[in-house]
Amino acid sequence: MDDSNTILEVSHISKTFRSKNIFGRTTSEVSAVNDVSFRLQKQRTFGIVGESGCGKSTLARLVLRLIEADGGRVMYQGHNLLALGGEELRKLRRDIQMVFQDPFSSLNPSMTLLDNVAFPLWVNGTSKQDGRIAAHRYLEAVGIPRSSAERYPQSLSGGQRQRVAIARALVLEPKIVIADEAVSALDKSIQAQALNLFHELQQDFRLSMIFISHDLHVVELMSDTVMVMYLGMVVEVASVEDVYAQPYHPYTQALFKSTPSMDVTHKKLDGFKLSGELPSPLNPPSGCRFRTRCPMAMETCAEHMPELIEVGDGHTVACHLYGEADVARRAI
Amino acid sequence: MSAPVLKIDELVTEFTIRGQKVPAVRGVSLEVKKGKTLVVLGESGSGKSVMLRSIMRVLPRGAHLSGSITYNGDNVLDKSEAEMRRLRGNWISMVFQDSLSAMDPLFRVGEQVGENIREHRRFPKTTIRDQVIRLFGEVGIPSPAARTRSYPHEMSGGMRQRSVIAMALSNTPDILLADEPTTALDVTIQAQILSLFKQIQREYGMTMILVTHDIGVAVEMADEIAVMYAGKVVEYGDAKQVLGAPAHPYTQGLIAATPQKGKRGRLQVIPGQPPAITAMPGGCAFASRCRYATERCRKEMPPHTQLAGGHMTACYKTEDGQALAQLVRQ
């Protein structure tokens, strides 16, 4: 991969949450993100998919340093964000904005929509007047009419609030946007508008994006590269074309199988049963974390954690099914 | 045919915005039969959540309701607040769209779900605890016993959503109103929750109104579908008919705008914006965005036209359908 095209590089980042009891003793540990590395290319979109609780939001928060990592690096413009502090960090972090998963608690209920959007500008020193002018522009761009700008968040529908949250993330004209389930609360026609808006803004403002979603169709539509996570670990990374044409990891394959279809005559879930034990990040299985639900699990899966190996051009997968043999075959 | 468990008649829900009365729901009539699922689709801001909140009677101060909502023969709008409290969370429960913030951050999630059972049932503490753990397992929360002791912020978005679903199901309600219950969930967990809903429906005859943006979910769950636009139902009918042969131009646009496997790049969108609720036009609210709209559409609100098989739509374009419906009726 060409280094000069990389805008953000995350390497070997990990986070374990520890709950402590009143005596300060650790009672439980959640391995939320385990040794994750990836590169975001300039003006490209990096999609992250994976089961609920697999660590997607935690990964995003680690990158932004909303929570502290146990280890690893996040390189941006020659600096390791995880090692910076104070003014330097604040300046660089302004370039990276996040649209949060929960539009209801991320807006300030005592401010109008307009002021909610203008606020990040004010904090960064823009005048009241200029901030509001810019906020109007962005609200309009996400489809909130001028007449609604003076309303308060509580009086909006779910989708309307989410659009305000998107406007607020974009108003600082960031270089990187991390969108955590940013469109899943929107109805399909507004969702289409928002996705198109992201596409346009990406071109207009030369944005690079990390797009987190559990909706495979949305990720397919938006991303150039897709990373599939399972219980805090990366199981597969590939270009969107490759991962949709040929998913290697049994979990990636399972994801595709359980997507509801649009075919009216075909209800997939009649008789649906989830097989295998649901694993928990509180107590992840030994070896491959997916093995307890994997139809192809072998003995070695319980013993060794599979490493990411390359199975195609820029296509990596962590699964014992694809061992040295595949790599060797490619080498020939 | 069995009688409807829940019947909504000419429901109007109005808010007061800056001293002005504005209707969010503008005359909705719907019914759901026992054990069946009505799926509500519709534009953002079209009044889906407000309609569900009206059924639960959980609306902000200053909201005004008219029409009727009949449950088991009684009009919910006539009930006292004390009677409503007995119904809520017990006979009728709701999974709110903002479920991620529905939990109290200061209490463990297990306690909060247990509290909802305790409010309506006299069970010993240990029974309630076991029940909460069982529920957590059923909605697919891994390590359910340990998770009952988590605080909301210690859970992922999807786990919090599942604990809210567990809370709504905790007293095996007659009617479940679910407002986008699976939006924060990935497809495997979504599949599990939807099958759990179906299982409870089979075993206990639970009736459901499900609001979703996901046509795939609608396909999976719906017996009937209502499509809302600007506070009104613009199309209503058997799920197969509505999705297979959508009659209203809005429904057609909605289906065309859905991302599907194999589609990349720009999506087809319905151009324009829905009207603000403070400025509803006199005629069809979709007219300004509709490619078939005529002068008449902008002036008069099209009435519900009956198509074949109980399928209804409010659109002048389908007036030919009217003739068809008359033939069917004779």
Ligand SMILES: Nc1ncnc2c1ncn2[C@@H]1O[C@H](COP(=O)(O)OP(=O)(O)OP(=O)(O)O)[C@@H](O)[C@H]1O
């Ligand atoms: N408390 C309130 N005060 C004033 N207006 C409100 C209030 N709650 C909702 N509204 C308005 O009522 C309309 C319908 O809102 P509702 O939340 O029912 O939409 P929805 O169909 O659920 O949309 P979404 O798909 O985005 O959740 C919206 O225009 C919204 O702004």
Ligand SMILES: Nc1ncnc2c1ncn2[C@@H]1O[C@H](COP(=O)(O)OP(=O)(O)OP(=O)(O)O)[C@@H](O)[C@H]1O
């Ligand atoms: N502050 C915290 N304290 C303790 N555990 C936490 C905390 N935040 C997250 N976790 C745990 O870390 C794991 C990963 O959570 P995360 O929110 O990153 O998942 P996610 O992939 O975003 O899931 P979802 O799709 O449901 O939003 C979960 O097991 C969660 O319970």
Ligand SMILES: [Mg+2]
């Ligand atoms: Mg998340």
Ligand SMILES: [Mg+2]
């Ligand atoms: Mg809603």
